Amino acid sequence: MKHNFKAIEKKWQAAWAEDEIFKASDNTDKPKFYGLVEFPYPSGAGMHVGHIKAYSSIEVLSRKRRMQGYNVLFPIGFDAFGLPTENYAVKTNKHPRVITDENIKRFTKQLKSVGFSFDYSRVIDTTQEDYYKWTQWIFLKMFEKGLVFRDKTLVNYCPHCKVVLSNEDSQGGKCDICHSDVIQKEKDVWYLRITEYADKLLKGLDDVDYPENIKQQQVNWIGKSRGAFVNFTLDGIDEKLKVYTTRPDTLCGVTFMVIAPEHPFIDKYADKISNMDEILSYREECQKKSEFERTQLVSKDKTGVRVAGFNAINPITKKEIPVYISDYVMMGYGTGAIMAVPAHDQRDWDFAKKFDIDIIPVIEGGDVTKEAYTGDGNMINSLFLDGYKKKKDSINRMIEELEKMGVGEAGVQYKMKDWAFNRQRYWGEPIPIVHCPNCGDVAVPFDELPLKLPELENFEPGTDGESPLAKIDSFVNCKCPKCGCDAKRETDTMPQWAGSSWYFLRYIDPHNDNELAAKEKLNYWMPVDWYNGGMEHVTRHLIYSRFWHHFLYDIGVVDCEEPYKKRSAQGMILGEDGQKMSKSRGNVIDPLDIVDIYGADTLRTYVLFMGEYGAAAPWSDASVRGCKRFLERFASLTDIVSEEADSDKIETAIHKCIKKVSEDIEAMKFNTAIAAMMGLLNDIISEGHITKDNLTLLVKILSPFAPHLAEEMYHELGNEGYVSISKWPEYDPEKVVDSTIEIAVQVNGKLKATIVIPNGCDKDEALSIAHDNEAIKKALEGKNLVKEIYVPGKIVNLVAK
């Protein structure tokens, strides 16, 4: 038959929808498979080929699982709150609701045109009231458990988008949305105490099947370190200066201290500081430095100012040491103050050199007059620690001592910060909190959820970064739910990441009005068996959603701690020029064009055939045509169906192919699975005929990749029903073994001939066949045979001198 993709794709998509064959069941004895892909943000630009690749992996797995008899949940939805829609609304004065609905409609049409086997009866949209009701519900549960707090602090602020950003959203000092420079601004910020879950998030990684690099990135992001807190006495001041250090055992080498420019001690003890003017001007200077200067130029040129007026006392040596402020100490990590050990820390060493401070080595080895020594060695100049060899022992001994003296204790620190959770925007979930003059921050009662977004005429954010919601008096003014007096609503909304932090739970029970999902359904479906998505979400969405899920576990909503059993990530599709696809480069490929010109089956096959699934690969239109040719040649097999039995060779090749495709899909080696089918196709075409039964087997294993063509061929061959829900073929173990095999014969490790031997023959027989070979005889001529090696089924190597 001819591969008339235009006709058959529409036909089978309609049939699948009509018969709802991809609908997951909630009542069945079948084993379950929950396959998940990161739901898209329905942007105005429509679908990208990256979406196709990201979804195709779980699509193939889900289709295979259905055929293997699983009850499969493979859902899709839309993560639709967010800035791009709102910015577009500001520009066009169209309501974000209208824009979102249009975009979702277009995305849905596009997804369907590719033939993905999503269960469209469970589509969710994070901006719908019946969805964000539960996002708000989870937030209030966190509020109830003390995981939400408000603080006035310096935050990452994007002057262009006029919003507060989390650390994750401002990596490298750039706004994640508009890429402009982020500045530090004092703001009232709602935080989620994700740091409380740092240890659980770390430990949970032991129980899940994520690629090593993803685990590593999360571990780095959480950034746990062990050390000690040490309190230093300041002369003339009652309060102690607390520092965090990972090397308390180097205390005897501490010759000065440094505090961050924003350290609260500066203002608190201003009257004790004799050079306040100098210090304040230094602080101002630091605030002016751009993020680039602070992070990229990890300069040896340290700056700072001595805090005049008091000294600190080293708690172990009792010596007086100076205190400095310098911007190489950050307020956001540890206590914002450090004990400096110039002999063994390069930054401290650089600072000490510049300010001419003593450098006292306490670890033997290296030459501290030239640079800091950061290696291991015996402890010296360290009183009771002298002679300690192991870092671990000396650290433990010092902590013991500090605790005995009451000046320090063991402690841990994390790089991860609490999650800044508010945005001054309209198109997000309203934060359900009321500010009452008597009661403080009060939760909106659960039965008043959802707290709906009010209607709005103008979506511009306020001038000083206030939320557009602040302009609506009817929304802002309310009664305190506790005491009933006049109160004001919180006008900030939640960040983009809120709705996606639990969406996979809603798919399980998307229309439930009473709970975010019914417990028995959650218990049946969770955890997600396989989750595929992008590497860019590893330190954001993936951490955030694990955090929320751990919380939901702690309050008994779900019964498993970790939401995702297995995670994989697709590699990026680059433009034909090998560069990242972008409008400005003009190298963007529109998947819908490919569907139109070559068909959905070709597109699906190609994105999986391109190369290793997890690796980046450039697009090639010529290779797309290669996949199209493959499908056309495959379709033509119906023309050579014959009654004649297939040869043993073909029979074996078919079963080997079934085995390979089955195994490769599980290992996400889609490219080699497709290559195996191409190879077999070539063999069959050379043979000139194939039986109907064998072709049906091949149609089945092709179906996850090219389902429309597979359905059409399945029917052409006279089968009833859908190949998509037919039984996945099992290979016959007896048929994957060849009766004879070809192996290589080497002389002194160099290939000289190949021979055909009976499969499973013994060493003597293999060697005698090898020696009979003319080329081998010639190669051995005039030489003494020293050694004969036979690796069964692999190789013969004859060593001769």
Added chain:
RNA sequence: GCUGGUGUGGCGGAAUAGGCAGACGCGCGGGACUUAAAAUCCCGUGGUGGCGACACCAUGCGGGUUCGAUCCCCGCCACCAGCACCA
């Protein structure tokens, strides 16, 4: 700087409990069909030398272990990604 990863034909990429390097696809060359072109089909295709059978060289570079190394070990180089004055 630290962490993780990758280097294989003209191109995308196969093959690692150490066993015929280059599967499959693209591209290219030749042929068939055609008035012609496209499409399709068949043959060939790592490099160098040779009419040839064949020989030599080839998996980033330099060593090592081994009968045998793309794979293991030691030392380099290049590129990609993430983090980065994290105490």
